[in-house]
Amino acid sequence: MSAAGLPLAVEVNLRPEINRERGQRQVFCGLAGIVWLHRKIQDAFFLVIGSRTCAHLLQSAAGVMIFAEPRFATAILQERDLAGLADCNQELDRVVAEIIQRRPTIKTLFLVGSCPSEVIKLDLHKAAERLSGRYRNQVRVIAYSASGLETTFTQGEDSCLHSLLPELSQRPDGERSLLIIGTLPDVVEDQFKRLFSELGIDPVEFLPPRRLAEAPAVGRGTRMLLAQPFLSETVRALEKRGATLLSAPYPLGIEGTRAWLEAAAQAWGVPRARFEAVIAPAVERAAKGLSHQRALLEGKRIWFLPDSQLEIPIARFLARECGVQLLEVATPFLDRQLMAEELALLPPQVSLTEGQDVEQQLARVRAARPDLTVCGLGLANPLEAEGLRTKWSIELVFTPIHGFDQAADLAELFARPLVRAGLLRV
Amino acid sequence: MQLTLWSYEGPPHVGAMRVVASLRRAHLVLHAPQGDTYADLLFTMIERRPTRPPVSYTSFQARDLGGDTAALFLSTLQATYERFQPELFLIGESCTAELLQDQPGALAKGMDLPIPVLSLELPAYTRKENWGASETFYQVVRALLKDQVPPPGSTRPGRPADRPPTANLLGPTALGFRCRDDVIEVERLLDSIGIGVNVVAPLGAAPADIRRIPEADFNVCLYPEIADQTCEWLKRNLHQPVVKTVPIGIGATREFLKDCAAAAGLDLKAIPEPSWSRMPWYSRSVDSTYLTGKRVFVFGDATHAVAASRIVVEELGFKLVGLGTYSREFAREVREAARRYAVEPLITDDYLEVESKVAELQPELVLGTQMERHIAKRLGIPCAVISAPVHIQDFPARYAPQMGFEGANVLFDTWVHPLMMGLEEHLITMFREDFEFHEDAPPSHLGSIQTRPVQMPTTPETSIVWTADAEQELKKIPFFVRGKARRNTERFAEERGIKTITVETLYDAKAHFGR
Numbered sequence: 001m002s003a004a005g006l007p008l009a010v011e012v013n014l015r016p017e018i019n020r021e022r023g024q025r026q027v028f029c030g031l032a033g034i035v036w037l038h039r040k041i042q043d044a045f046f047l048v049i050g051s052r053t054c055a056h057l058l059q060s061a062a063g064v065m066i067f068a069e070p071r072f073a074t075a076i077l078q079e080r081d082l083a084g085l086a087d088c089n090q091e092l093d094r095v096v097a098e099i100i101q102r103r104p105t106i107k108t109l110f111l112v113g114s115c116p117s118e119v120i121k122l123d124l125h126k127a128a129e130r131l132s133g134r135y136r137n138q139v140r141v142i143a144y145s146a147s148g149l150e151t152t153f154t155q156g157e158d159s160c161l162h163s164l165l166p167e168l169s170q171r172p173d174g175e176r177s178l179l180i181i182g183t184l185p186d187v188v189e190d191q192f193k194r195l196f197s198e199l200g201i202d203p204v205e206f207l208p209p210r211r212l213a214e215a216p217a218v219g220r221g222t223r224m225l226l227a228q229p230f231l232s233e234t235v236r237a238l239e240k241r242g243a244t245l246l247s248a249p250y251p252l253g254i255e256g257t258r259a260w261l262e263a264a265a266q267a268w269g270v271p272r273a274r275f276e277a278v279i280a281p282a283v284e285r286a287a288k289g290l291s292h293q294r295a296l297l298e299g300k301r302i303w304f305l306p307d308s309q310l311e312i313p314i315a316r317f318l319a320r321e322c323g324v325q326l327l328e329v330a331t332p333f334l335d336r337q338l339m340a341e342e343l344a345l346l347p348p349q350v351s352l353t354e355g356q357d358v359e360q361q362l363a364r365v366r367a368a369r370p371d372l373t374v375c376g377l378g379l380a381n382p383l384e385a386e387g388l389r390t391k392w393s394i395e396l397v398f399t400p401i402h403g404f405d406q407a408a409d410l411a412e413l414f415a416r417p418l419v420r421a422g423l424l425r426v
Numbered sequence: 427m428q429l430t431l432w433s434y435e436g437p438p439h440v441g442a443m444r445v446v447a448s449l450r451r452a453h454l455v456l457h458a459p460q461g462d463t464y465a466d467l468l469f470t471m472i473e474r475r476p477t478r479p480p481v482s483y484t485s486f487q488a489r490d491l492g493g494d495t496a497a498l499f500l501s502t503l504q505a506t507y508e509r510f511q512p513e514l515f516l517i518g519e520s521c522t523a524e525l526l527q528d529q530p531g532a533l534a535k536g537m538d539l540p541i542p543v544l545s546l547e548l549p550a551y552t553r554k555e556n557w558g559a560s561e562t563f564y565q566v567v568r569a570l571l572k573d574q575v576p577p578p579g580s581t582r583p584g585r586p587a588d589r590p591p592t593a594n595l596l597g598p599t600a601l602g603f604r605c606r607d608d609v610i611e612v613e614r615l616l617d618s619i620g621i622g623v624n625v626v627a628p629l630g631a632a633p634a635d636i637r638r639i640p641e642a643d644f645n646v647c648l649y650p651e652i653a654d655q656t657c658e659w660l661k662r663n664l665h666q667p668v669v670k671t672v673p674i675g676i677g678a679t680r681e682f683l684k685d686c687a688a689a690a691g692l693d694l695k696a697i698p699e700p701s702w703s704r705m706p707w708y709s710r711s712v713d714s715t716y717l718t719g720k721r722v723f724v725f726g727d728a729t730h731a732v733a734a735s736r737i738v739v740e741e742l743g744f745k746l747v748g749l750g751t752y753s754r755e756f757a758r759e760v761r762e763a764a765r766r767y768a769v770e771p772l773i774t775d776d777y778l779e780v781e782s783k784v785a786e787l788q789p790e791l792v793l794g795t796q797m798e799r800h801i802a803k804r805l806g807i808p809c810a811v812i813s814a815p816v817h818i819q820d821f822p823a824r825y826a827p828q829m830g831f832e833g834a835n836v837l838f839d840t841w842v843h844p845l846m847m848g849l850e851e852h853l854i855t856m857f858r859e860d861f862e863f864h865e866d867a868p869p870s871h872l873g874s875i876q877t878r879p880v881q882m883p884t885t886p887e888t889s890i891v892w893t894a895d896a897e898q899e900l901k902k903i904p905f906f907v908r909g910k911a912r913r914n915t916e917r918f919a920e921e922r923g924i925k926t927i928t929v930e931t932l933y934d935a936k937a938h939f940g941r
Contacts (some may be wrong), residue, residue, distance in 0.1 A: 024502070025485040029461025049427070051521035051550055056436040057464045069778075075427040079551040082525070091427040098429055115459045115522035118488075148461030149488040149522075359509060378466030378478065385476030 016343065016352055018334060023357025026376055027307055027332055029148030030156025031114065032061045036398065037160055038071045040183045043107040043211045045099060046072040048146075049092065049124060050114030061394075071106070073099065077116055088122050089130075096131055100139055108212045109135075110160065113145035140167065140212065152332040154230040154308045154397065157183060161207055161234040164215070165241070168207075171219030178204045178264055179216055179243065181235065182228025185400040186210070192251075192403060195261060198278045201268045207234075218243050223267050225260060227251060227402060229342070230309040232335045249341045251402045252310075252410060253317030254286045259341070282404035289408025290321060296415040298323035303370040305379065306330040306356050307393040314374075314396065314410070316345045322411050326350045327370050330361065372414060389417045434752040434775050434795065434815055438548040439520045440465050441558025445566065445652075446516055447479035447600040448628035450635075452566075453512035454481045457499050457530045458520035472818050473601055482506040484523075496528045503534055514570075514633045515543045516562065521550035542633070544569050554775075556651045556727070556753060559599060563628055564655045570636045575663045582665040585643055591690035592624040593669075594642045597653030599628055603730065603814040605649070607827035612648065612673065615830045618698060619683055621690050628652075640664050644689035648672065648829075650729055651753055673829045674733035675837070676706055676741055703831035705838045709742055717842065723748040723789040725772065725780055725798050726813025728756030730828070732763045734793050734812050737837060739767055747787050748772060750780065777801070788909050791845060796820075808844035890919050892927045899929045914939045 031054055034046045048054050055074035062070070075095045080086045096109065109131070111124045124143035131141040144163035146156035161181065171177060178201055180192065189206055196204045205216030220242035224235065229250055239245065248263035249256040258279060265275045302324050304311040311331045318324035326346075330353035336343070346352075353361070358379075365373055366386070373383055373390050380390040391414055401410040439456060446454040447469055456462065462483055469479045484502045486495050507515070517534045531545020544565055548558050576582075585591060595612055598605035606629075613623050624642035625635045639645075639660065644667040647657040657668040667689045673682035680697050687694035708714060722744040724734045728751045738744045750772030751760045757773045764771035772783055781801045784792060792802040792809040796817040802809035811820060812828070826840075827833040892900070903911050911932075918935035919927050 023485070023505075024463070024483050025460045026463050026466070027460065028464055029459070031461070032464075052430075052433065052435075052437040052554065053439075053462060053521045053550065055430045055433050056440065057461065059432050060464055060468060070431060073429055073431045076430050077551060078428060079549070081427055082551055086427075088427070095427050095429045115461070116525060119491075119522055119525045147488075148459040149486070149491065152460060359505075376467070377471050378463060379470070381470040381474055382476060382478045 016346065016348060016350060019351070019353045021330075021353055021355045021357045021360060023360065025152070025332070025356045026305070026358040026378055027356070028057070028061060028153045028376075029115070030146030030151030030153065030159055031057055031112065031148075032153055033146060033156030033160060034058060034072050034112065035062045036183055037157060037208065040210065041108065041208050041212065043105065043213075044071065044110060045103055045106040045108070046110045046112055047096065047099060048072070048074040048112045048114055049117045049122060050074055050077065050112075051116045052076050054114045054116075071103070077120075082120060088120075089127055092127055093131065093134075096141070100135065106139060109139050109141045110163070111141060111143040112160075113143065113147055113150075115147040115149050118145060118147045118149055142167070154228070154310075155333070157228070158231045158233050161231060162237055164208065165218075165234070165237050167212065167215050169215070169217040170241075171217040171222060173220045175219060176221040176223070176268075177217070177219075178202075178268075179207060179218065179222050179224045179238075180204065180227050181207045181224055181231055181238075182226055183208060184227050184402055188400045188402050188406065191405055195278060195282070196264065199261070199265055199268070199270050199275065201264055201270070223264065225264055226338065228310070229313060229335075229338055230333075232338055235338065247341055249316070249345060250310075250313040252313045253321045253407050254283055254290065254404060255320060255345075256313060256317060257286075257402070257404050257407070258283065279404070286404040286407040290411055293408055293411035293415050294322045296418060297411060299325065300371040300418065301325045301327050301368070302414070303327045303365055303368065303373045304329045304331075305358075305361055305365075305373065305375040305393070306332040306353070307374070307376055308397050309333060310396055311374070312339055312342045312346070312352075314401075315350070316342050317407075317410065318414060319347055319350075320345065321407070322414075324414075327368050328353060328361075328364065330354070330356065332356065372417060374414075389421050391417055430776075432777055432797065433554075434777070434797065435555035436465070436468075437521060437550050438553045438555060438558025438561070439518050439550065440468070441555040441560070442516065442518050442546055442548060442562040443469075443479055443481055444555075444559050444599045444601050445562040445628045446481065447475070448598070448630070449514070449566070450630065450632040451512055452480065452514040452516060452633065453506060453510050454479075454516040454518060455499075455503050455506055455530070455534070456481055456483050456518050456520055457495070457523035457526075457528060458483045458485070459522045460485045460487050462520045462522075469600060472816055473821055474818070475600070479600070480510065480512070482510075486523075491526075495523075495526055496530075496533060499528060499530045500533055500537070503530075503537065507539060513541055514566070515539065515541055516546055516566070517543060518546040518548050519550075524548075524550050542569055557755060559652050560655050560755075563597075563599075563652055564659060566628070567636055567639065567656045568659060570633055571639060571660075571664070574637070574640055576665075585691070590620060590622055591692065592622040592642045593686060593690070594624050594639050594645045594666075595626045595648050596645050596657055597647060597649030597651075598626065599649070599652055601814070601816050602629075602649060602652070603727075603812075603816060603820060604826060604828045605629055606821075607825050608648065608829040608833065610825070611827035611830035611832050612646070614832075615673065615679065615683065616686060619687055619694060620692065621686055640666065642666065643691070644669060644686070646686070650756060650759075651727055672729055672733055674730065674833060675737040676703065676831070676834050677736065678733060679830050679834065703834060705741070705831075705834040708838050714743070714842075717845070718743045720744045720791055720845065721747045721787070721789040722791045722793060723784055723787055723798075724812070725750045725752075725792075725794040727751060728753040728760050730813035732759055733828075735763050735767055737834075738793070741834075742838075742841065744791070747789050748783060750774065750783070788913070791841070793841065810841045810844055890916055890925060890927060893929075895929050896927045896932050899932055911936070 081088050113124050128141040128143035142163050144159045209215045222243035224243050224245045246263040248260045251257040251260040315326050315329040319326050328351045334354045374393050383390050400406050469475045484498050517531045534543045598609050645657050646669045647653045660666045661668050669685045671682040671685050673679040683697050722738045731751045735749050738746050746767045749764045749769050752775040761771045777797045792798050793812045795813050799809045826836050915935040
């Protein structure tokens with residue numbers, strides 16, 4: 001999962017300057033992605049092969065408690081697995097048999113690699129092949145790694161989607177299709193489907209699919225639009241299969257959503273007048289909703305600590321559509337190619353950071369005392385206790401924020417802590 | 427490999443974090459990969475602590491594995507020392523670092539820092555959170571007190587006559603169940619018989635406080651899961667007696683006071699009856715008659731589960747139908763209590779096993795952890811939470827101890843309120859299928875919240891059928907005992923080879939099982 005060796009497109013903008021930082025990282029590992037991926041892919045089960053720490057992280061990230069038997073679990077490695085007393089593969093087969101017996105309706109089983117399984121070099125790809133053979137016609141077994149060694153938070157989704165690619169059938173040459181990549185809440189997906197259909201763009205498929213049977217087909221005629229910015233590996237692999245990425249900002253805010261839809265409309269040769277007519281009602285609604293939030297956010301100084309790679313697109317939205325002043329925007333990982341359109345829209349003087357040394361970043365936050373700091377759950381209350389308002393970044397991953405009809409909701413997520421601070425007299 | 431959907435305890439390094447977050451002026455450096463910082467949110471979100479836990483992580487990634495993770499550890503340690511200036515360093519590894527074998531403890535000691543540096547062994551693949559907390563607390567106490575251990579054969583000097591007796595309260599930690607309020611309540615209890623508190627640890631103790639532990643006359647082992655090992659070491663090496671009675675419930679609180687008086691050498695003629703203890707009277711009052719024989723299932727850590735079982739039976743007049751724990755280290759204590767109350771002990775960390783036990787026993791009240799609260803909700807059974815693992819609701823804004831006389835008041839309220847109140851239950855029995863008092867009407871104190879009992883699948887192999895009359899009659903039985911009546915009648919029929927249950931069979935069974 002490294003950017004090294006990737007060909008940089010010539011037109012990539014090398015400005016603004018980026019400060020790179022290394023040190024203690026206050027982010028989840030890729031396993032956290034299971035929390036939304038298992039809700040999205042409804043016939044899949046995620047089995048982490050890891051330690052008690054992995055199990056504990058998952059249940060903590062999933063909102064501490066589970067309300068129904070979840071479609072994810074951890075096969076916790078025990079000392080006898082490490083000491084070689086138990087053949088890990090035999091043990092894995094036993095655990096998988098138990099899951100398939102308990103949950104006979106699942107169609108896809110993901111074997112998810114973790115830090116410990118990586119370090120002991122347990123070959124989950126081989127295991128997935130073996131188990132796919134055993135459960136042929138019943139359950140497809142697929143392996144990917146979401147370890148903290150390899151993936152930062154949302155990169156777990158990239159790794160998962162990448163592992164799904166061999167399941168996508170080949171679309172014949174000459175057949176056009178639009179492929180939307182990145183988990184979106186069903187409600188947002190349906191809004192986009194309606195817009196694309198009114199624009200006459202067809203077929204439109206989504207990765208990840210809601211069920212594996214609905215997995216999209218990919219070919220030379222496939223045009224890709226990224227709904228999420230953290231999918232570098234998946235995009236590159238799909239490009240190798242002949243699909244073409246439609247370069248666009250991300251569909252956050254009115255401006256981003258319009259440009260994102262427009263990229264598809266242009267590729268499909270939709271006349272401008274028709275495009276404008278189709279999006280006009282949604283744009284108008286969004287602008288109305290946003291004007292109220294803009295009044296609350298205008299001129300506020302905001303700081304992004306690195307978390308989901310959504311920081312840059314959201315910062316662009318807040319700066320350009322809500323009048324927010326960006327003090328520092330940090331992202332765990334910057335893919336300059338996938339972020340090119342966004343970087344071009346950022347105010348030129350913005351301070352960008354890639355990576356994290358949490359202590360250094362907090363020192364800068366304390367010195368600048370922004371009106372709002374976007375950070376992870378571990379940092380939010382301590383900053384609040386220092387008199388700084390915060391926004392939990394995790395909500396940006398779990399809440400519907402994409403598209404026209406969510407633009408005001410997205411702004412409201414940032415306005416709410418400020419409004420609340422204004423209300424309280426305690 | 428152990429298939430785990432949800433676990434009661436985290437890994438042992440989270441136990442170490444709980445201890446270091448409880449202490450003052452101590453800092454833990456964890457050799458751990460990116461992602462392990464998730465544990466910080468337990469402290470800042472669940473307990474709403476206003477500061478980050480004093481833990482620094484090396485956050486190594488794949489690219490570091492090819493290089494020098496040991497060097498990364500050393501630079502993290504150096505930077506942490508300069509930034510936080512702790513008085514005590516703890517060094518630990520999470521599960522992945524354990525596999526790398528960088529020996530961070532030895533590396534840290536090689537740095538010759540001017541403060542004590544403790545290397546923790548936290549075997550992540552065999553042990554769990556409470557073990558990690560207990561081990562960490564023990565290592566801290568031992569390291570800071572080992573130079574105060576007298577030579578073998580020496581005896582402990584008596585307390586000077588002019589100094590009032592004191593005790594240490596050992597075991598309360600961050601993320602512990604109601605520790606914050608229990609400490610206040612126990613201090614108040616001890617004060618009521620003239621015993622002062624010397625040190626509370628680990629919660630709120632600085633290294634200098636730990637060094638003062640030997641000054642107390644005895645130790646109170648408030649939470650055995652965390653402090654038992656430490657108290658035993660103090661008894662063996664510093665000859666400090668230990669009071670192991672955990673003062674949860676009226677009976678246990680009285681015993682606790684008696685034990686503390688004895689350990690302090692006080693002559694206590696009678697335990698003063700505190701005015702704030704309403705629980706005994708509430709339990710005797712007529713409304714509580716309806717609590718008699720309510721079937722209760724108890725599950726939690728060993729300390730709270732054992733204490734709850736005694737209160738259930740002796741102080742509230744319920745019937746204990748099941749008792750279990752996820753604390754394998756204290757399974758013996760739970761088995762003993764189960765034997766005492768003639769129930770089957772359930773020792774497991776698999777919540778699905780607990781769930782099927784609850785479904786099988788169909789209790790009228792579940793006392794458990796937050797997981798049992800979910801289980802009970804699914805099954806439509808009232809529930810109260812008595813034990814960790816903690817949830818944000820387990821840190822109430824109000825004072826709500828579990829220990830001592832005030833704790834007993836809290837327990838009465840929190841365990842009895844989820845049940846139908848006595849008078850209310852009585853009315854429903856009288857009016858049975860009345861349009862307002864019916865089985866789907868929620869208890870009035872729960873407002874409009876609807877909890878519908880989940881239908882338990884009837885055993886498929888049973889070939890017994892109910893006549894329409896008998897079904898009709900069964901419906902006249904109050905809904906909260908109907909499930910039990912159905913099961914008992916079917917069992918009665920099965921034992922007698924009766925294939926068709928009539929109204930007669932129903933009443934025969936009632937007579938047979940009648941209390």
